[in-house]
Structures are given as structure tokens and as C-alpha cells.
Amino acid sequence: xxxxxxxxxxxxxxxxxxxxxxxxxxxxxxxxxxxxxxxxxxxxxxxxxxxxxxxxxxxxxxxxxxxxxxxxxxxxxxxxxxxxxxxxxxxxxxxxxxxxxxxxxxxxxxxxxxxxxxxxxxxxxxxxxxxxxxxxxxxxxxxxxxxxxxxxxxxxxxxxxxxxxxxxxxxxxxxxxxxxxxxxxxxxxxxxxxxxxxxxxxxxxxxxxxxxxxxxxxxxxxxxxxxxxxxxxxxxxxxxxxxxxxxxxxxxxxxxxxxxxxxxxxxxxxxxxxxxxxxxxxxxxxxxxxxxxxxxxxxxxxxxxxxxxxxxxxxxxxxxxxxxxxxxxxxxxxxxxxxxxxxxxxxxxxxxxxxxxxxxxxxxxxxxxxxxxxxxxxxxxxxxxxxxxxxxxx
Amino acid sequence: xxxxxxxxxxxxxxxxxxxxxxxxxxxxxxxxxxxxxxxxxxxxxxxxxxxxxxxxxxxxxxxxxxxxxxxxxxxxxxxxxxxxxxxxxxxxxxxxxxxxxxxxxxxxxxxxxxxxxxxxxxxxxxxxxxxxxxxxxxxxxxxxxxxxxxxxxxxxxxxxxxxxxxxxxxxxxxxxxxxxxxxxxxxxxxxxxxxxxxxxxxxxxxxxxxxxxxxxxxxxxxxxxxxxxxxxxxxxxxxxxxxxxxxxxxxxxxxxxxxxxxxxxxxxxxxxxxxxxxxxxxxxxxxxxxxxxxxxxxxxxxxxxxxxxxxxxxxxxxxxxxxxxxxxxxxxxxxxxxxxxxxxxxxxxxxxxxxxxxxxxxxxxxxxxxxxxxxxxxxxxxxxxxxxxxxxxx
Numbered sequence: 001x002x003x004x005x006x007x008x009x010x011x012x013x014x015x016x017x018x019x020x021x022x023x024x025x026x027x028x029x030x031x032x033x034x035x036x037x038x039x040x041x042x043x044x045x046x047x048x049x050x051x052x053x054x055x056x057x058x059x060x061x062x063x064x065x066x067x068x069x070x071x072x073x074x075x076x077x078x079x080x081x082x083x084x085x086x087x088x089x090x091x092x093x094x095x096x097x098x099x100x101x102x103x104x105x106x107x108x109x110x111x112x113x114x115x116x117x118x119x120x121x122x123x124x125x126x127x128x129x130x131x132x133x134x135x136x137x138x139x140x141x142x143x144x145x146x147x148x149x150x151x152x153x154x155x156x157x158x159x160x161x162x163x164x165x166x167x168x169x170x171x172x173x174x175x176x177x178x179x180x181x182x183x184x185x186x187x188x189x190x191x192x193x194x195x196x197x198x199x200x201x202x203x204x205x206x207x208x209x210x211x212x213x214x215x216x217x218x219x220x221x222x223x224x225x226x227x228x229x230x231x232x233x234x235x236x237x238x239x240x241x242x243x244x245x246x247x248x249x250x251x252x253x254x255x256x257x258x259x260x261x262x263x264x265x266x267x268x269x270x271x272x273x274x275x276x277x278x279x280x281x282x283x284x285x286x287x288x289x290x291x292x293x294x295x296x297x298x299x300x301x302x303x304x305x306x307x308x309x310x311x312x313x314x315x316x317x318x319x320x321x322x323x324x325x326x327x328x329x330x331x332x333x334x335x336x337x338x339x340x341x342x343x344x345x346x347x348x349x350x351x352x353x354x355x356x357x358x359x360x361x362x363x364x365x366x367x368x369x370x371x372x373x374x375x376x377x378x379x380x381x382x383x384x385x386x387x388x389x390x391x392x393x394x
Numbered sequence: 395x396x397x398x399x400x401x402x403x404x405x406x407x408x409x410x411x412x413x414x415x416x417x418x419x420x421x422x423x424x425x426x427x428x429x430x431x432x433x434x435x436x437x438x439x440x441x442x443x444x445x446x447x448x449x450x451x452x453x454x455x456x457x458x459x460x461x462x463x464x465x466x467x468x469x470x471x472x473x474x475x476x477x478x479x480x481x482x483x484x485x486x487x488x489x490x491x492x493x494x495x496x497x498x499x500x501x502x503x504x505x506x507x508x509x510x511x512x513x514x515x516x517x518x519x520x521x522x523x524x525x526x527x528x529x530x531x532x533x534x535x536x537x538x539x540x541x542x543x544x545x546x547x548x549x550x551x552x553x554x555x556x557x558x559x560x561x562x563x564x565x566x567x568x569x570x571x572x573x574x575x576x577x578x579x580x581x582x583x584x585x586x587x588x589x590x591x592x593x594x595x596x597x598x599x600x601x602x603x604x605x606x607x608x609x610x611x612x613x614x615x616x617x618x619x620x621x622x623x624x625x626x627x628x629x630x631x632x633x634x635x636x637x638x639x640x641x642x643x644x645x646x647x648x649x650x651x652x653x654x655x656x657x658x659x660x661x662x663x664x665x666x667x668x669x670x671x672x673x674x675x676x677x678x679x680x681x682x683x684x685x686x687x688x689x690x691x692x693x694x695x696x697x698x699x700x701x702x703x704x705x706x707x708x709x710x711x712x713x714x715x716x717x718x719x720x721x722x723x724x725x726x727x728x729x730x731x732x733x734x735x736x737x738x739x740x741x742x743x744x745x746x747x748x749x750x751x752x753x754x755x756x757x758x759x760x761x762x763x764x765x766x767x768x769x770x771x772x773x774x775x776x777x778x779x780x781x782x783x784x785x786x787x788x
Contacts, residue, residue: 044719074735074736076735221711314615318436325437325438341470381690
């Protein structure tokens with residue numbers, strides 16, 4: 001696994017989940033660490049989001065405590081106090097102050113946390129901390145809700161003979177929990193960074209990874225991505241080349257983590273990747289890619305292995321981004337099906353077969369000759385998804 | 395039916411549709427009429443859209459010619475010329491100039507119109523014009539594609555002892571055609587208006603009716619709404635009271651027409667109406683209502699008769715509109731289920747039954763104490779929809 005130096009992990013079951021599955025994860029750094037965070041923009045947000053926003057960026061984070069099974073959102077004043085209590089219990093368990101603890105919660109909303117169980121769980125998580133691969137795995141497991149399995153990614157690079165390591169875990173699988181899907185991401189690294197640099201890099205990386213995925217387009221009450229950098233690698237990180245290498249590694253890691261989420265969408269039979277190029281700037285390309293990714297017509301077409309250029313070009317055209325329709329080009333899985341504003345002849349049967357056989361459907365759209373480009377990833381929309389989401393009752 | 399004075403209608407079959415169903419509709423005014431139009435904002439648009447944009451607003455429109463079965467979109471230079479030819483043939487058939495003809499096309503995209511058939515059809519439509527109810531019905535039928543039935547609405551009002559009449563027809567039923575759903579609306583009235591007043595009223599009414607419905611959020615290549623006002627009613631329309639009465643009647647008529655579209659969404663089992671109030675202004679309320687209407691999570695919950703406050707509040711919160719989460723209130727079908735930022739106790743079984751039994755699900759959201767409010771209508775999302783849209787192949 002090649003975990004970064006100086007971190008410990010644990011995952012325990014405290015009884016929030018009726019299933020008895022692990023529901024408390026604790027991640028600590030042996031020394032106070034630099035930390036950065038990006039959080040949901042949803043107005044309706046959990047107590048933990050406001051808490052973390054006050055803490056990051058920082059240069060002395062000691063722990064991230066996560067509970068799964070209950071999001072502690074829409075829980076009012078009592079939920080606010082319970083959130084504070086989680087930080088307090090964690091600080092007690094590992095001997096730091098509560099201001100050195102980030103908090104993540106995920107699960108049902110509108111219900112109060114069973115704080116007796118949570119407090120005991122946090123204590124046990126503190127006792128079971130370890131730096132081995134199985135400890136990391138336990139933590140990865142304990143943050144899950146309805147995910148099919150753990151989501152992890154690792155990277156490392158060398159700079160001036162020294163190794164920098166990054167390890168990430170995530171949870172999220174589309175709307176399959178009781179109310180909505182929370183996306184959580186945690187990345188730990190032994191790189192040596194300053195808080196403003198860490199925050200700047202994390203924000204830029206999130207905009208190219210976690211902010212470019214969607215299952216149904218809901219940012220939840222609890223979405224969080226936190227980076228902890230404890231400086232335990234001796235690699236000198238002040239050089240811009242080192243920061244570039246770090247940013248590249250973090251981007252790769254976050255894209256790998258993030259794309260596991262739509263791939264795990266309940267009943268998803270395809271991951272759809274959408275690349276838009278030729279825009280005037282990256283922001284325009286992102287707007288167009290997002291519109292295509294949000295389209296139920298595109299998502300159902302991919303589920304049916306239908307190379308439906310009409311739905312894709314229509315979705316591309318309906319944003320505020322202006323382009324010349326006569327320059328619009330489109331390919332799926334490498335086959336060109338629409339050029340200069342008009343459909344072109346292609347082997348429909350072969351392309352449909354390629355879409356049916358490959359889990360990833362690669363949609364590439366060119367809207368002009370500009371340098372702007374963007375990627376977006378989403379899941380397809382099939383009957384299983386709708387069945388689950390319409391039959392599920394809170 | 396109480397049709398407005400001075401209009402004629404016809405609907406014929408010219409062979410664009412393999413089924414042999416009617417596919418050419420002609421609507422004419424006995425005298426040159428004032429006309430206004432609002433059209434799709436999609437960058438990828440049909441030749442007819444550019445044509446109509448040049449013609450309306452005007453004070454001398456003689457006819458609207460509509461073909462169904464072929465949208466004449468993504469058809470390049472040849473499509474552009476065919477569109478011109480439709481205007482020319484119509485002008486010949488009813489003895490006016492081609493600049494006095496609005497054109498609407500709806501159906502498959504990326505294929506050329508069979509112009510020999512279309513030209514003959516237009517000629518026949520010209521010969522069969524009549525002012526009876528059955529003539530109006532024929533035209534309503536001829537603009538349909540995959541709609542389950544015709545969509546019509548009528549209104550009239552009196553001013554200073556004189557009657558003003560309005561009659562409307564529409565088509566559109568969500569994504570069930572080969573590529574996307576075109577929404578067409580035509581309203582004829584014998585009111586006496588000037589072109590700028592007609593255009594201003596139509597734009598404002600469209601923003602409260604046709605622009606507040608969605609099935610899957612695609613504005614198509616061909617969406618059009620045209621108003622023809624021929625002034626054959628002697629009611630004096632310069633008085634602001636008369637203009638108010640006209641605007642109210644047109645709004646009611648257009649809401650009635652527009653909401654028939656999501657109600658006819660392929661396989662739709664519910665019409666969802668979303669009312670947002672308490673916003674700082676109407677635009678904010680509209681943004682929030684639109685976000686809820688676009689949410690697959692909300693749409694599947696309604697299909698499953700699930701009063702899922704979590705999905706609705708989350709969808710309400712994810713736009714750029716800021717509000718105090720602690721002021722958020724929500725009711726479905728008149729039952730309050732979420733107040734001041736937290737769920738409240740309610741009879742879940744009774745509400746779920748009410749949602750299952752009623753075709754319309756009424757969602758009311760209050761986000762604060764401002765005066766801004768908005769309505770939006772959409773269809774639910776169920777397995778039948780997805781089945782149809784993923785199995786359909788171009």
C-alpha cells in the first residue's frame with residue numbers, strides 16, 4: 001500500500017448502523033499537520049460543515065473523525081451540540097484539543113446521533129489506532145454507507161532523492177442512501193506544505209476531480225474533501241517543481257477516487273466520461289460538459305447503448321455558452337458520428353456493440369477551435385436506478 | 395369552442411409520417427395580423443427558428459405553416475433552403491408573400507424533408523382551410539408527434555361590452571420522439587394589439603408558463619411559441635384594463651396548455667407542481683423551483699409516492715440562491731412535513747396514499763419571508779420512462 005509516514009488509522013463499529021457494520025473511522029497524524037478542506041455549497045448543510053470551515057486551512061490538525069450511518073444534518077441545535085461533542089470526545093481519546101479535529105458525518109438526515117454509542121465508539125477507535133495496511137482498510141470501510149466496496153487510491157513521487165507518498169479514501173455511490181448521497185474524500189500525505197498552498201492546491205484539484213462527477217447532480221448536505229499533510233517526508237517541497245509534482249499526483253489520485261463514485265452508482269451499468277474541447281476557455285467547456293452529464297436523455301441513451309447524437313448535441317447546445325453549431329463535432333468511443341453540425345455515416349451496429357460491451361462510454365465533443373477543455377464523469381440512467389429510487393421509502 | 399373571429403385552419407397528411415397521420419397544419423388570418431414569437435435558446439437550432447426570429451414581431455403575418463414528423467434541424471444548407479421553400483409554397487397557396495409566413499417543424503432531426511410531398515401537402519392544406527371547430531381540431535392533430543392526444547385551451551373576456559377570444563394549441567410530450575421533444579405552441583386571438591405590446595406580453599406570459607415546465611430539461615432545436623392577433627374583435631384594447639384582462643387570459647391559457655406537456659410525459663404517472671415562496675424576488679424563487687423540478691431524486695420519490703423531505707430540501711438548497719436553512723418549510727399535497735429547518739411528525743402512510751392516488755403532486759416550499767415566488771411543473775421519473783428512453787434507438 002505504501003502509506004505515507006506518520007499517520008494512524010482505525011475503524012470500529014459503535015452501533016449507529018443497525019447492520020453492525022463499521023461506522024466510526026479515525027485518522028490521526030503523529031504530529032500536528034497542515035490541513036485544507038473543500039465543502040458542499042448546499043445551503044442546507046450539516047453542523048460538521050460549518051465546524052470544518054472554521055478549522056481549515058490550518059497548520060495543526062491532529063485528527064479526522066468520521067461517523068457513517070447518520071449525517072447529523074437538519075438536526076437543529078441538538079445536532080450542533082452533538083457535533084461539538086464528537087470533536088471533544090476525539091480530542092480526549094487522542095490527547096489534543098477539539099479545535100484540532102475535523103468532523104465528517106454521512107448517512108440518514110433529520111435524525112439525532114445516538115451520542116452514548118458514538119462517544120464509546122470514538123474512545124475505542126482511539127485505542128485501536130495503527131499504521132498498518134489493515135488499519136487503513138478498517139478506516140476506509142467505516143466511512144461507507146451504501147457503497148458496494150471501499151474506494152481508495154495511492155500515489156507517490158520522488159523529489160531530490162526523497163519519496164513523497166499520498167493515500168486517499170472516499171465514499172459515495174449516488175442516491176442510494178435514505179435521503180441523498182454524501183461524497184466524502186480524505187487524502188493524507190507526508191508532504192511538507194503550508195496551509196495556504198495546501199488550500200490552493202486542494203481547491204484546484206477538487207475542481208478537476210470531485211467537482212467534475214455527478215450521479216444525479218445533488219451536492220449533499222455533508223460533502224467534504226479534506227487533505228492532511230504532516231511534513232514527515234524529508235523531500236524539500238518549496239521548489240516549484242516539487243509542488244508541480246505534488247499537484248499532478250494529487251490530481252491523478254483524486255480523479256481515480258472521484259470516478260469510482262459514479263461507477264458505483266446504484267445499478268449503474270456504464271460510467272460516462274465526457275470530454276469537451278475547442279471552447280473559448282475551460283469554464284465554458286466545463287459548462288457544456290456538465291450539461292451533457294446532467295441530461296437524462298443522454299444517460300438513458302448510453303444505458304441502451306444507443307449512439308444518439310441528437311440528444312448529445314442538444315444537451316451541448318442548451319447552456320448559455322455560445323458556439324457555432326456548424327463547428328460542432330462528436331465522437332463516442334473513438335467513432336466520429338457528427339461533424340461540422342451534421343450527422344455523418346457510421347457503423348451503428350458496431351458502435352452500439354462497443355457501447356454495450358465497455359463499462360466506460362467515452363463521449364468527446366468539440367465545439368470550436370479554442371483552447372478551453374474540460375472533463376466530466378457521470379453514471380448512466382437505467383431501470384434499476386429508477387426502481388431503487390422510487391421504491392425506496394424514508 | 396368559441397374560436398376567435400377571422401382565422402382559418404386545416405390539417406392534412408402529406409406523407410412525412412410513415413403512419414399516414416396528419417403532418418401539415420396551416421393556420422391563417424383573413425387579414426394581415428400582428429404576431430409575436432418566443433423561440434428556443436438552444437445553440438443547436440432548426441432553420442425555422444432563424445426564419446421566425448427575423449419575421450416576428452410583425453404587423454402583417456398571414457399564416458403559420460407547421461409540419462410534423464421531421465424537425466428540419468441539423469440539416470445544413472439544404473435544410474435552410476427547404477425551410478425557405480415551405481414559406482414560398484405557403485405564400486403561393488394562400489396568396490401572400492413568404493415574409494408573411496411563420497414556420498414550425500417538429501420530428502426527427504438530421505434528415506432532409508421530402509420536399510415534393512411537403513409542397514403538395516401545403517397546397518392541399520391551403521385548399522382545405524375552414525373556420526369550423528373540426529378545422530381547428532385537424533390543425534391541432536397535425537402538429538403532434540408522439541403526444542397521446544391534442545392539447546388545446548380557450549379563453550375569452552369582455553371589455554366595454556365586446557368579446558375578445560383566444561384559442562391555443564400545443565404539442566410536446568417529453569423525450570419520446572426519435573431525438574428530443576419539441577414544444578410548439580400557437581395562440582390565435584381576435585384582440586387588437588400592436589407588435590411591441592404583443593411581443594412584450596407574450597414574453598412575460600411565456601416566462602410564467604412554457605418556460606416553467608420541464609420533462610427532462612432539454613430545450614429543443616425547434617421550440618417555438620407564436621401569438622397571432624388579428625384585431626377582428628371591436629374591443630378597444632388601448633386601455634390598460636383591457637391589456638391586463640388580455641394578459642391574464644393569455645397567462646391562464648398558456649399555463650393550461652403548457653402543463654399538459656409534462657402531464658403527457660412518456661409513462662409519466664404524476665404531474666409535479668412546485669411552488670416556491672418567501673424568496674427575496676421572483677427570480678430567486680424560480681431558480682429554486684427549477685432545481686427541485688430538475689432533480690431525479692425528487693422525481694423518482696414522487697413516482698414512488700414517497701414524501702421524501704430530504705431530497706426536496708437538498709435540491710432546494712443546491713443553487714446559488716442563499717437562504718436561512720432554519721427558515722425552510724415544506725409541504726406536500728397540503729401536509730406540512732418540514733418546518734424551520736427540521737422534519738416534523740406527520741402521518742406518512744396517509745400522505746403517501748394521497749400521493750399515490752392523485753395525479754398531481756403539489757410541492758410547496760417556503761424559503762424565507764420575502765415576497766418572491768414562482769411555479770414550476772414537471773413529470774415524475776419512473777421505470778416506464780427509462781425503459782422507453784434507453785430501449786429507443788435512432
